[in-house]
Amino acid sequence: MSGAGAAAGAPSIEPGGPRESTWHPTDQFIGGAWVPSHGTERIDVVDPATGEAWASVPAGDAADVDAAVQAARAAFVEGPWARMRPSERAAVLLRFADEVEARADELSATNTRENGSPVAESGGAAANAAGILSYYASLAGHLEQEDVREFPNGSGRSVVRRDPLGVCALIAPWNFPINLVVIKLAPALLAGNSVVIKPASPTPLSIRHIVLAAAAAGVPDGVVNLITGPGRMGDVLVKHPLVNKVAFTGSTEVGRRIAAACGELLRPVTLELGGKSAAILLDDVDLDAFAEVFVRSSMRNTGQTCYISTRILAPESRYEEIVARITEVVESSPQGDPFDPSTVFGPVANRPQYESVLEHLESARAEGARFATGGEPLPGPGFFVAPTVLADVTPGMRVAREEIFGPVVTVQRYSTEDEAIELANSTPFGLGGIVFSADPDRAFAVAEQVDSGSVGVNFFASNHAAPFGGRHDSGLGVEYGIEGLEQYVSYKSIHRK
Numbered sequence: 001m002s003g004a005g006a007a008a009g010a011p012s013i014e015p016g017g018p019r020e021s022t023w024h025p026t027d028q029f030i031g032g033a034w035v036p037s038h039g040t041e042r043i044d045v046v047d048p049a050t051g052e053a054w055a056s057v058p059a060g061d062a063a064d065v066d067a068a069v070q071a072a073r074a075a076f077v078e079g080p081w082a083r084m085r086p087s088e089r090a091a092v093l094l095r096f097a098d099e100v101e102a103r104a105d106e107l108s109a110t111n112t113r114e115n116g117s118p119v120a121e122s123g124g125a126a127a128n129a130a131g132i133l134s135y136y137a138s139l140a141g142h143l144e145q146e147d148v149r150e151f152p153n154g155s156g157r158s159v160v161r162r163d164p165l166g167v168c169a170l171i172a173p174w175n176f177p178i179n180l181v182v183i184k185l186a187p188a189l190l191a192g193n194s195v196v197i198k199p200a201s202p203t204p205l206s207i208r209h210i211v212l213a214a215a216a217a218g219v220p221d222g223v224v225n226l227i228t229g230p231g232r233m234g235d236v237l238v239k240h241p242l243v244n245k246v247a248f249t250g251s252t253e254v255g256r257r258i259a260a261a262c263g264e265l266l267r268p269v270t271l272e273l274g275g276k277s278a279a280i281l282l283d284d285v286d287l288d289a290f291a292e293v294f295v296r297s298s299m300r301n302t303g304q305t306c307y308i309s310t311r312i313l314a315p316e317s318r319y320e321e322i323v324a325r326i327t328e329v330v331e332s333s334p335q336g337d338p339f340d341p342s343t344v345f346g347p348v349a350n351r352p353q354y355e356s357v358l359e360h361l362e363s364a365r366a367e368g369a370r371f372a373t374g375g376e377p378l379p380g381p382g383f384f385v386a387p388t389v390l391a392d393v394t395p396g397m398r399v400a401r402e403e404i405f406g407p408v409v410t411v412q413r414y415s416t417e418d419e420a421i422e423l424a425n426s427t428p429f430g431l432g433g434i435v436f437s438a439d440p441d442r443a444f445a446v447a448e449q450v451d452s453g454s455v456g457v458n459f460f461a462s463n464h465a466a467p468f469g470g471r472h473d474s475g476l477g478v479e480y481g482i483e484g485l486e487q488y489v490s491y492k493s494i495h496r497k
Contacts, residue, residue, distance in 0.1 A: 023055040023110075028064050028228065029211050031071035032221025038063035039229060043201050048116035048347040048354075049338055049382045057204045060229035065196075065236045068225040072167040072194040073242045075222025082164050082192040089190055090140035092218050097130035097137070099213035100182075107178060107209050109339075114203040115174050115349040116383070118338040121301050129182040129210070135464040136186040139485055143191065156497045162489040164192030165268065166244030169237045171258075172207070173250045174200035174349055175304040175405075181207055183479045184247040184270075185224070191488040193245070194223045198237055200250075202350045204228040235261075243267065245488065249306075252429075252473045259476065270477035270487050272306065273470055274403045275431030278424035279309035280446060282417070282437040283317055287325050290436050293459050294329050295344060297434055299387065302346050303407040304353070306474075307432030307454065307462075311400065312411045313420050323391045323411050327372045330387045330409075347383045348406050354383035357406030363398040364390050374407070395426055403429070417446065425451045430471030434460050453478070 023045075027034035037058030044053035058064075076082050081089065100107070104126035111122040147160040170184045177199055188195050199207045207226060214224045227233065231254075238246050238261050247270040248258050255273040262269040279298055281290065298309050314322040338346035348354040354377075361375050374388030387407035393400050399410050414420040424433060434456040437443035447455040453469045454460070462468055462480060469478030477487050 021054075023205060025057055025205075025208070028058060028060055028068065029208070029224075029226040030064075030068045031074075031225070032215065035067075037228075038067070043204065043228070043230065045114060045202070045205060046350065047113050047382075048349050048351075049384075051351075051381045051383065054113060055205060057228040060227045060233055062233075062236050064227050064229065065233055065240060068196045068227045069167055069169075069237070069240045069242045071222045072196050072225050075220060076164070076166050076194040079194075079220050079222060081189075081194065081220050081223045084192070086140035086143040086190060086192070089192065090137035093133045093137040093186065093190060096214055096217035096219065097133040099216045100133065100210065101126050101130045103209045103213055107206060110209065111178060111203075111206045112338045112346075114177065114205055115304075116338050116347040117175075117301055117349075118343040118346045119341055120343065122338075123341075125176075125178045125206075128179050132179065132182050132464055133186045136190045136485065139190060139482060142482055142485065143489075156495055159494045159496065161492040161494065162191070162486075163492055165488060165490050166193060167242055168193045168195045168245040168247060168488065169240070169243045170195050170197045171234050171237070171246070171248045171250070172197070172199050174203040175301060175306075177203035177206045178210060180249045180272075181210060183484070184249075185210070187479075187485040188245075188247075188488045189219070189223070191485060193488055194225075196225045196227065196237060196243075198227055198229075198234050201228070201230050234258075238262065239265070245269070247479075247487070248272070255475065268487070270479065271470075271475040272468075272479060273431075273473065273475040274429060275306045275308075275470065275474050276311060276401070276403050276427040276429040277307055277309040277432035277434075277452065278311040278313050278450075279434045279436060280313045280420045280424055280450075281315065281318075281322060282420075282435065282439075282442065282446065283315040284438040284442075285318070285322075285436045286438050287322065289458065291325055291329050294326065295333055297456070297460050298409050299330070299345070299407055302348065303387075303409075304349055304405050307460065307468075309432060309434045309460065310404065310409050311424075312409055313414050313423050314411055315420075316413050316415050319411075319413050323372055323389065326409065326411065327389050330389055331373055333387070335384065335387060345387050345407055348385055349383070351383060353405060354385065357385050357404060357408065360399055360402065360404045360406070360408065361385075361388065364393070367397045367399075369393050369397060369399065369410070372411075395423065401427060421446060421449045428473040431474035432456075432460060434458070 039061035333344035335345035374386035
């Protein structure tokens with residue numbers, strides 16, 4: 001298929017290649033071994049490009065959760081990992097990075113078949129995950145350095161220790177099932193913790209490659225555990241009495257429930273939640289430069305990315321020009337088989353999300369938005385929605401307020417720079433954002449006024465060395481950077497004369 005706007009039917013999905021394989025594991029990874037699941041039910045894994053189930057995994061139960069947490073606790077209390085020097089753990093993380101990269105093809109193929117991410121996207125997942133592991137390995141010295149602080153009155157000194165927390169529950173979403181685990185796993189391991197990983201139920205298979213890579217790298221038995229099952233297992237895991245820390249990426253709704261549970265238990269928690277980020281195009285914007293980064297900035301992974309700027313804020317003086325240019329970019333970006341390297345837009349990742357996207361599009365029609373392109377489900381198999389540009393969107397419309405998480409962008413007008421900043425800050429979220437201008441200093445000055453955890457100037461990308469986290473309804477705590485590592489330690493001050 002060429003452009004979504006010109007689409008006449010469903011993308012062509014040819015048989016063969018990765019779609020010839022099936023995968024039906026029966027085990028959970030607990031205590032360094034694949035063990036039979038206590039839960040006897042199964043969860044189908046559906047290829048969103050065809051709508052067909054191609055695999056299934058065990059639907060674990062509370063007994064599986066308990067076994068995994070007990071194994072992680074035993075590894076933490078009795079095993080060598082927490083007692084190794086950080087530099088020794090770092091050496092294992094570097095081997096881990098190599099093992100991940102060696103599995104790049106399997107990781108990409110499994111990821112794409114699980115959630116429809118085009119291989120142009122999933123093909124970089126292994127390298128990115130390896131980069132995260134290598135970056136955190138480089139921070140071993142931060143944990144090993146002697147941190148001595150004098151009393152202000154000169155009466156003594158304090159030695160500050162950073163101890164591992166214990167058992168960390170890592171709960172991941174379905175949109176980036178590899179890297180959104182690894183960004184939690186790498187700092188947790190470097191700090192000396194053990195972990196239990198619970199992937200999202202639609203994408204339970206990619207992470208098995210990561211677990212195999214960890215074992216091959218020499219991570220001791222019980223330090224990394226993996227359980228698959230329905231969402232309710234996450235609730236059991238969060239509330240398990242032997243869990244010492246929770247890290248979650250997902251919806252704000254679920255994040256609130258996890259935060260409430262952790263608050264009741266006085267349990268540390270990191271939450272990376274939803275977003276409704278804005279791209280402010282100032283009146284001097286270079287549209288050619290903007291067009292080059294538009295898809296990655298505002299519709300990455302078929303619009304299923306938390307931080308992308310799906311609200312385009314355009315100056316009144318150039319509004320129609322900007323709508324036309326965005327529409328041109330979208331219509332010229334191929335949609336189709338996610339295993340085709342030329343594909344830019346794949347399917348929506350699963351049926352519930354597909355139905356949610358269509359519901360949002362219907363609300364846009366009812367509320368008077370103009371469909372510059374797209375807006376329709378595509379006939380045929382799979383969960384394809386034509387990539388959509390919504391113009392004449394006003395702040396009160398549902399599509400301007402709620403995270404759609406699909407191939408949809410909205411374009412809103414503004415009259416003054418102050419109004420653009422006010423619009424950018426008008427939602428309860430605060431995760432990402434971008435300011436586009438021919439004058440980078442002018443864009444930077446505007447970016448400083450955007451109430452968000454991260455803001456880009458003429459592009460957006462995550463920096464492994466800089467903290468990433470949300471404000472307001474977009475989360476608690478941060479990932480990436482030294483600050484992300486500090487989320488997985490417990491401080492102890494030892495005072496001496």
